[in-house]
Amino acid sequence: MPISGHDSTPSPGMRANSLMLKLTVCVIGLACVVASPAGAQQGIDPVLFEQGQQLYQENCALCHQDSGGGDAPTFPALGGDDRLGDPVRIVRSIHQGGRRMPPFPNLAAEEISSLANYIRNAWANDFGAVSTEEVSAVMEGVEEGGPMVSVWDGVFTEAQAERGGAVYEGACGLCHGRRLNGAPDDPDMRSTPPLARARFLRVWDGRSLATLFAYTRATMPEDNPSSLTEQEYVDVIAHMLSVGGMSAGDDELQPDPQSLARLVIGPQP
Template sequence: MKVNWRMLLAALGLVAASETSVLAQEGGGAGPMEQGSRLYAQNCAICHGDDGRAVSPDFPSLAESESVEDLSLIVANVHQGVAIMPPFPWLSDEEIAAIASYVRNSWGNAYGQVKAEDVAAIRADLEPASEMRTIWEGVYTAEQAKHGKAVYDGACALCHGRRLDGVPEDRDMLPGPPVGRAKFLRNWDGRSLGALYSYTRWTMPKSNPGFLSEEDYASLLAYMLEVSGVPAGDSPLPADPLETGLIRITPKQ
């Protein structure tokens, strides 16, 4: 039996049934939408929300948003970052097209599908992508991590545990996500320090997000890396998502 993937996606809530007609009219299929859904979940949902409604007022909502009609804006922001949004220069034209197609045709949006050649034409007019590096190339200093530990003990340990394993000090509290060691690295594998910085800076701690200084948040990340066995270097981790967005979190090499 032939499966109607558009209807299946609609049933799963990935695309509203009224929105699938847009893709059908333009010859679209489930491929770009499914790929876009997966890439969005990996790279975008942590800030923009699973449903396109931002997890913090500091992040723009993508649901029922006229701004996502502007493909040039989407491509430029993904390619080079903007404000508190880190860049994603490692994404290919096809992958950005898939994300754009998904965002432009979900959550009340109906702006049509995007092709890889559309993305390539826009990127050709942008500055070349900056060089990427990984967390294993000495991206923070030992002194910065030392300061980060002091900040962590005062602001984070109650919920995430003294060992950064997500086990709270108060056993009556629900466990939080680990923020250090192997499981933390696995959970964030493939994402950037820029995404981690922005998410932490504007959503943590949940009781009072953003009350620390930008340098304190960068120091927290340095401490998280140190506890995870990532070696220190000679330069401190910058408090800038556009710069830290060029540093990818990967398994130990």
């Protein structure tokens, strides 16, 4: 019933304003859903999800790409990989490595949790959260291999570097140059990434020799990847370090991902 004799029926202008308000609320709500990180929609702390994304960029994107699309068949795609549904599998893969994947023993349980959560829920993946406690349980009982060591601490021998130099000359020098600076001897050939000194260190800073070993073995020589023996690959790495000004020591590098994972590339201390 009208109050005080006035008609309570909304005017056309009022109805239009009400409709506009509802549309605005819907648009804002939709924008919030679209803008929120994928992990937040899976019950994952956005801060930890962003931390996982940063760890992915630092440790994984080199091979699996920013998009998670990989580079088949050498580096598998992570987007849409149903195997990521097994949290134990991904935690072990990160911590201990796999057939082609280097281990990352330097990552703490919380970091592995963040990284696993990002990989399991980015690129339209929807595999849910992995807690730090779950990661710790998987890592429990895994034998640790000792402290992290800088590549400047004499991690190869002179003899090994010399062997690696001979292999490099035959398998790598044509493209990467005799001085390992990425300038091929043939001026008609395209330049390639440098394999020693400052530019090399900037690209590989913070990564382990296990990652360098796995990447080099999987992709080089470009026309025939994985064609050298594991010992030859690690000898070439010794040559690269030697040319980069790092001093030799008493022990050779071993083609063992677990030991190589504890040797970290970085600027001279």
